[in-house]
Amino acid sequence: xxxxxxxxxxxxxxxxxxxxxxxxxxxxxxxxxxxxxxxxxxxxxxxxxxxxxxxxxxxxxxxxxxxxxxxxxxxxxxxxxxxxxxxxxxxxxxxxxxxxxxxxxxxxxxxxxxxxxxxxxxxxxxxxxxxxxxxxxxxxxxxxxxxxxxxxxxxxxxxxxxxxxxxxxxxxxxxxxxxxxxxxxxxxxxxxxx
Amino acid sequence: xxxxxxxxxxxxxxxxxxxxxxxxxxxxxxxxxxxxxxxxxxxxxxxxxxxxxxxxxxxxxxxxxxxxxxxxxxxxxxxxxxxxxxxxxxxxxxxxxxxxxxxxxxxxxxxxxxxxxxxxxxxxxxxxxxxxxxxxxxxxxxxxxxxxxxxxxxxxxxxxxxxxxxxxxxxxxxxxxxxxxxxxxxxxxxxxxxxxxxxxxxxxxxxxxxxxxxxxxxxxxxxxxxxxxxxxxxxxxxxxxxxxxxxxxxxxxxxxxxxxxxxxxxxxxxxxxxxxxxxxxxxxxxxxxxxxxxxxxxxxxxxxxxxxxxxxxxxxxxxxxxxxxxxxxxxxxxxxxxxxxxxxxxxxxxxxxxxxxxxxxxxxxxxxxxxxxxxxxxxxxxxxxxxxxxxxxxxxxxxxxxxxxxxxxxxxxxxxxxxxxxxxxxxxxxxxxxxxxxxxxxxxxxxxxxxxxxxxxxxxxxxxxxxxxxxxxxxxxxxxxxxxxxxxxxxxxxxxxxxxxxxxxxxxxxxxxxxxxxxxxxxxxxxxxxxxxxxxxxxxxxxxxxxxxxxxxxxxxxxxxxxxxxxxxxxxxxxxxxxxxxxxx
Numbered sequence: 161x162x163x164x165x166x167x168x169x170x171x172x173x174x175x176x177x178x179x180x181x182x183x184x185x186x187x188x189x190x191x192x193x194x195x196x197x198x199x200x201x202x203x204x205x206x207x208x209x210x211x212x213x214x215x216x217x218x219x220x221x222x223x224x225x226x227x228x229x230x231x232x233x234x235x236x237x238x239x240x241x242x243x244x245x246x247x248x249x250x251x252x253x254x255x256x257x258x259x260x261x262x263x264x265x266x267x268x269x270x271x272x273x274x275x276x277x278x279x280x281x282x283x284x285x286x287x288x289x290x291x292x293x294x295x296x297x298x299x300x301x302x303x304x305x306x307x308x309x310x311x312x313x314x315x316x317x318x319x320x321x322x323x324x325x326x327x328x329x330x331x332x333x334x335x336x337x338x339x340x341x342x343x344x345x346x347x348x349x350x351x352x353x354x
Numbered sequence: 355x356x357x358x359x360x361x362x363x364x365x366x367x368x369x370x371x372x373x374x375x376x377x378x379x380x381x382x383x384x385x386x387x388x389x390x391x392x393x394x395x396x397x398x399x400x401x402x403x404x405x406x407x408x409x410x411x412x413x414x415x416x417x418x419x420x421x422x423x424x425x426x427x428x429x430x431x432x433x434x435x436x437x438x439x440x441x442x443x444x445x446x447x448x449x450x451x452x453x454x455x456x457x458x459x460x461x462x463x464x465x466x467x468x469x470x471x472x473x474x475x476x477x478x479x480x481x482x483x484x485x486x487x488x489x490x491x492x493x494x495x496x497x498x499x500x501x502x503x504x505x506x507x508x509x510x511x512x513x514x515x516x517x518x519x520x521x522x523x524x525x526x527x528x529x530x531x532x533x534x535x536x537x538x539x540x541x542x543x544x545x546x547x548x549x550x551x552x553x554x555x556x557x558x559x560x561x562x563x564x565x566x567x568x569x570x571x572x573x574x575x576x577x578x579x580x581x582x583x584x585x586x587x588x589x590x591x592x593x594x595x596x597x598x599x600x601x602x603x604x605x606x607x608x609x610x611x612x613x614x615x616x617x618x619x620x621x622x623x624x625x626x627x628x629x630x631x632x633x634x635x636x637x638x639x640x641x642x643x644x645x646x647x648x649x650x651x652x653x654x655x656x657x658x659x660x661x662x663x664x665x666x667x668x669x670x671x672x673x674x675x676x677x678x679x680x681x682x683x684x685x686x687x688x689x690x691x692x693x694x695x696x697x698x699x700x701x702x703x704x705x706x707x708x709x710x711x712x713x714x715x716x717x718x719x720x721x722x723x724x725x726x727x728x729x730x731x732x733x734x735x736x737x738x739x740x741x742x743x744x745x746x747x748x749x750x751x752x753x754x755x756x757x758x759x760x761x762x763x764x765x766x767x768x769x770x771x772x773x774x775x776x777x778x779x780x781x782x783x784x785x786x787x788x789x790x791x792x793x794x795x796x797x798x799x800x801x802x803x804x805x806x807x808x809x810x811x812x813x814x815x816x817x818x819x820x821x822x823x824x825x826x827x828x829x830x831x832x833x834x835x836x837x838x839x840x841x842x843x844x845x846x847x848x849x850x851x852x853x854x855x856x857x858x859x860x861x862x863x864x865x866x867x868x869x870x871x872x873x874x875x876x877x878x879x880x881x882x883x884x885x886x887x888x889x890x891x892x893x894x895x896x897x898x899x900x901x902x903x904x905x906x907x908x909x910x911x912x913x914x915x916x917x918x919x920x921x922x923x924x925x926x927x928x929x930x931x932x933x934x935x936x937x938x939x
Contacts, residue, residue: 181539185466189535196527196565203573203603207588210599292594295586299577 183328190332194339201343204303205350208296219293227352233277234348236270241341243267244315244334251322251330260322264315271312271337278305300347307343311336366902368848370868372768381476383468384869388475389454390767392446393760395479397836399442402486404832406435411791411825417812428808429495430511434485436498437515440615441522442482444748447756448618449475449529452557455763456533458860458867459551461542461876466535474528481521488514497806499608502589502600506581513582520575523568526614530564533557545878551858552641556621559645563610563617563652571607574600598663605656613652615748616715617645619755620686623708626758627690628883629856630705631697635883637689644682651679661731669728676726683719687712702854703777707758710785714750721746721796736806739799742792750788757784757835764839765853769865770846776838783831790824851901855894858882864901 212218219225247263282301315333322330378390410431413421422428457465465471488494492509505512537558541550577588578600587593589600628635635641657664657672664672690712699705721743725731734740757780765771798817803810810818852861857879863872884890 185535185539188539189467189470189531192531192534192565196531196569199566199569200573203570203606207573207577207599207603210602211588211596214596290587290593292587295580295588299580299586303576 186328186332190335194335198339198343198346201304201346204296204300205346208300208350211292211296215293220291223293225352229277230281230348230352233274233281234344236277237274237341237344240267240270240274241334241337243270244337248327248330248334251327257322261319264319264322268312268315271308271315275305275308275312278308297351300351304340304344304347308340311340366900367864367873368769368850368902368904370864370866372866381472383464383472385453385457385465385468385471386767386866386871388471389450389452391475392450392453392478393767395475395482396443396446396450399438399446399482400832401836403435403438403443404829406431406438407825408829410435411822413808414810414818415822417810417815417818419808422808425808426495429497429806430489430493432806433494433497433500433515434488437485437494437519438482440498440611440748441519442478442485444615444752444756445522445526445611446478448557448560448614449478449526451553451618451622451756451759451763452529452533452560454767455759455860456554456557457536457540458766458863458871459554459858460537460540460545461859461872461878462536462540463870463872465532466540467532470528471532474525474532477521477525477528481518481525484514484521485518488512499604500578500600501604502578502581502597503591505578506589513579516575516579516582520572520579523571523575526564527568527572530561530568533561534565537561542876542878544880548639548642549878549880549882550642551882552624552635552638552645553618553621555642556617556624556645559649560614560617562646563614563649567607567610567614567653570603571611574603574607577603598660601660601663602657605659606653609656609659610649610652612744612747613648615752616755617648619711619752619759620645622755622759622762623690623711624693625856625858626704626708626762627693628885629762629854630702630708631694631699632885633693633697633883634881634885635689636692636695637685638883640685641689644685647682648679651675651682655679658726658731661728662735673726673728677723680719680723680726687716687719702761703772703774703781704758704761704854706778706781707754707761707784710781711751711754711758714746714754714785714788718743718746718748718750734799736804737799738795738803738805741805742795742799745788745792745795750792754784757781762854763860764842765849766860766865766867768843768846769849770842771849771853772842772846773838776834776841780831780834780838783827783834787824787826787828787831791821791828792824794818794820794824848903850898850903852894852897853903855898857884857890857893862897862901 243263244267247260247267250259250263251257278301282298282305311333315337318329318333373387377387378394382388382391409421410428413419413428413431415421419425419428422431453465453471457463485494488509488511491511491514493511494500494505494515495508496505496512500512500515505516537550537554541547577586580586581589581595587595589595589597591597624635624641654675655672657668658676661669661672694709721739725734725740725743761772761777794817798810798814798821799805801814801817803814803817849865851864853865854861859876859878860867862876879890879893
């Protein structure tokens with residue numbers, strides 16, 4: 161924007177203050193994004209509820225819901241989240257990058273298992289072709305899968321150069337994975353239990 | 355209150371210089387550039403939306419379809435008018451005001467996430483163009499509310515409409531995240547939340563609504579798009595879907611969106627009324643908290659748009675919440691009246707529009723209470739009474755507030771004053787044209803004229819002709835506005851740092867401000883609205899010495915720009931506000 165600047169430089173803050181502020185901003189920004197985007201998941205849950213009101217049987221009586229695989233998937237997702245968190249704990253110790261990588265990879269592997277199971281649910285699952293039940297089931301699981309894949313990819317990218325000094329990438333990946341887990345808990349409850 | 359003052363012994367500064375035009379045409383992360391970009395885009399779409407409104411009123415001069423030749427064309431004009439005015443004029447204009455003014459008001463150097471800020475803006479022009487491109491493939495015709503099944507029967511333009519709206523929603527969420535973080539984290543020392551300027555409170559409340567409600571629009575539009583392209587049937591009743599599902603989810607976003615559109619204007623009004631009547635804001639805390647409670651209660655009223663299709667036992671609770679939301683609004687109205695009461699009112703254009711807001715929005719609010727009651731609404735539902743009501747809130751409220759904001763902050767943005775004479779013409783034509791347009795619509799509505807149709811019963815002819823004539827006056831008023839903007843850029847008097855002698859921080863720097871906004875660590879005046887005290891007068895006098903409207907003798911090369919050399923000393927047209935500035939306080 162500079163063309164003609166009045167005498168004297170524009171005021172700049174000390175670098176340390178700026179960095180602290182930037183870190184504070186990133187944390188709050190991510191938190192608000194999480195809360196905001198969680199509303200889309202809540203929106204789809206509300207859609208599910210409203211659609212089922214007009215049906216006497218929901219899910220349709222032809223379908224027997226298999227709760228075992230989704231429950232296993234949920235546990236896997238929880239385990240991967242805990243692994244990510246514990247990996248972050250090891251990174252703060254002196255030179256624990258090997259341990260970090262091991263746990264982080266394991267977390268990603270478990271996350272991948274979750275994605276696989278839910279992808280099978282998406283394609284196979286309680287399907288009656290052309291029913292609203294199938295539509296809403298697929299939209300919800302598909303929407304969640306898309307988020308899990310994108311955020312999982314971000315978690316893989318974190319492995320490029322993990323260091324305790326640059327903790328934000330790891331912290332953000334973990335918080336986004338928290339988001340994937342909480343969003344899934346809502347859908348898991350709505351799709352399989354309520 | 356006498357503790358804060360500007361650092362003295364600094365050489366006076368006039369202007370940091372306006373950026374070149376090219377800087378506004380490309381990617382920039384400076385919040386001031388982005389604010390102007392928002393404003394230019396929004397004003398362009400305001401012009402397009404306004405033309406559509408004129409065409410519609412031309413059609414409605416007669417009871418039959420003649421001008422458009424086909425009712426479907428009228429439907430598309432009506433759809434695009436509503437969508438453009440809401441999503442491409444009022445909401446981006448809030449981005450403009452918020453982006454330009456909020457960081458300055460809280461003494462920040464930029465928004466919290468400058469890159470994200472630019473990204474949020476650059477989604478808007480392509481999304482707007484996408485929506486306009488609908489005309490090439492068969493435009494959207496289902497109204498801005500896009501109710502299925504109508505919206506599922508339409509042309510491809512309906513799909514473009516939905517995709518475009520999806521993009522605009524994402525832009526507005528990203529912008530809102532930025533506003534919340536900036537306002538909560540980036541205030542300077544000495545500015546706790548309850549000493550923050552009221553515009554920041556209003557933008558904060560708006561941003562909270564956006565982040566919580568707009569995801570519902572995203573959800574609803576995703577399902578609508580899937581119904582259009584993927585063969586699902588969420589909204590197709592014949593295939594197991596539910597048409598009311600759309601209404602519920604859409605209004606869960608769109609009713610709070612009404613407050614998204616009017617809350618920032620309420621913030622602008624709070625600033626303008628106090629500054630231009632030289633009095634502290636009455637009930638600062640109540641105005642701030644009522645913004646928050648409007649945001650909160652706004653989430654509980656959505657079904658009043660569906661009284662006619664709602665199960666009867668649900669009508670009463672939604673009627674009650676709709677009445678309750680009038681309470682915080684009433685608190686604001688009374689606080690504003692008490693603010694100007696006994697004040698030294700300067701009838702600047704900004705003040706005129708703020709006072710216009712007060713009277714017109716009051717009618718908008720009161721007609722809202724009328725249609726908020728179930729028995730009356732059953733009669734008035736989908737009539738021109740509703741059209742009139744929401745134009746009173748969105749134009750009489752939202753847009754009047756935005757105009758007040760433009761007149762108030764234009765000197766800060768460009769460094770030049772607007773022409774007060776043209777501003778007065780703009781205001782009075784707007785005010786009279788507005789009432790002329792929308793009061794006859796109220797009567798036509800009560801007599802049963804349905805909205806969204808190009809034909810009507812010949813007995814309603816007189817009301818429609820009156821309304822159309824008023825609309826043409828209203829349309830003409832905008833021309834004065836656009837001309838005024840151009841006039842100011844070419845010939846406007848140099849504003850100086852603080853032409854209105856206002857106490858908030860955006861005025862404690864040059865107009866326009868330098869790239870990082872301030873020349874030293876900004877120290878807020880303890881009470882942003884503490885007008886009328888000796889301390890405030892001293893503070894403002896000192897500010898005027900540092901950022902004068904014109905230098906008597908240039909101190910050095912850097913502090914005088916070419917524009918100053920030719921500057922007459924506050925005698926040109928439109929200087930009434932500026933010349934009286936010295937007498938204010």
